[in-house]
Amino acid sequence: MGRHRITPHARADAEGAGDYDEDLITRLYREFGGPLFGHALKLTDYDRQWAEDVVQETLVRAWRHAPKLDREPGLLRAWLFTVARRIVIDGHRSRRARPEEVDLTRLAVVPVRDDSDRTLSAIVVGEALRHLTQEHREAIMETYLRGRTVKEAAKVLGVPPGTVKSRVYYALRALRQALQERDPT
Template identity: 40%
Template sequence: MPMDEEAVAAMYRDHGAALRRFARGAVGSEQQAEDIVQEAIIRVWKLAPETTVGLRAYLYRTVRNLIVDEYRHQARRPRVVDSLDDGFDRAYDAERIDVLLGRVVMEEALLRLTAEHRQALIALHYRRLSVAEAAEELGVPVGTVKSRCFYALKALRSTLEEMGVEP
């Protein structure tokens, strides 16, 4: 099947920036992130060129899989080991990459919330402020903090589902 360059370009235009941020947070390199995103978009288009429902989640899963594949590929390459690296543990590294990917996904999801919802959520769940402390810091009533946090969590769940994160 010949590649529909316009369809691929539209997919890249609509989803490329978010996917690059996601990949860059995991691989650390702008060029490597760009390569991964391009590969993911082409793969997804080849497998399902007419798909629009759930496309973003499918793209995120494909990017994540490519990141994991790249990590595994690099882990198989011969390495120069010095005396400090004798305790290298691949299981630990696999856990570390999963934690890193989780953080990147959460950061991307939080960026999609409104500023007010994000501030309330971060104050209560990340900084562990009480509702009263968060209300004072944000300059809003206690009920507003509770409401913002409720709707922020609801929006966050929806965003994470869209990104392909399963509960």
């Protein structure tokens, strides 16, 4: 790497007195573009498009500040990397300051909670429960629907725990059979 010297012509252009100095941008890009892009890529969490924008904006700022660029390559590189870092920081700040953009195309496929299957299942089970004997239905209601233990259900129903177990067993068997008859699949 040779010493970077910005010509008086380039300084005049950067100050607005002349045309755009393509040579300045070309030299900066050729010498620092790769490392600058790698640096910007890390700063943007590997968002390639944003990193490319950061490199472009950094080079534009370098062109605007051409009179300040009469420095050693190491110092010029540090200046470019600092400018890139500040551009990314500004980008993060502006993204936090405004509401997040919503991709409307994804909204068309957003799953909406639908309890219709659950409701339908409850209706079918309710119908099947009605076909049980009262004793079997009460045993299921106390143990499964009210969440009581066999001992608690026995106390509520006024029967021994073994009777509750037996009623639940036969009730579940009858329910399974009734549900299978309703669903031929």
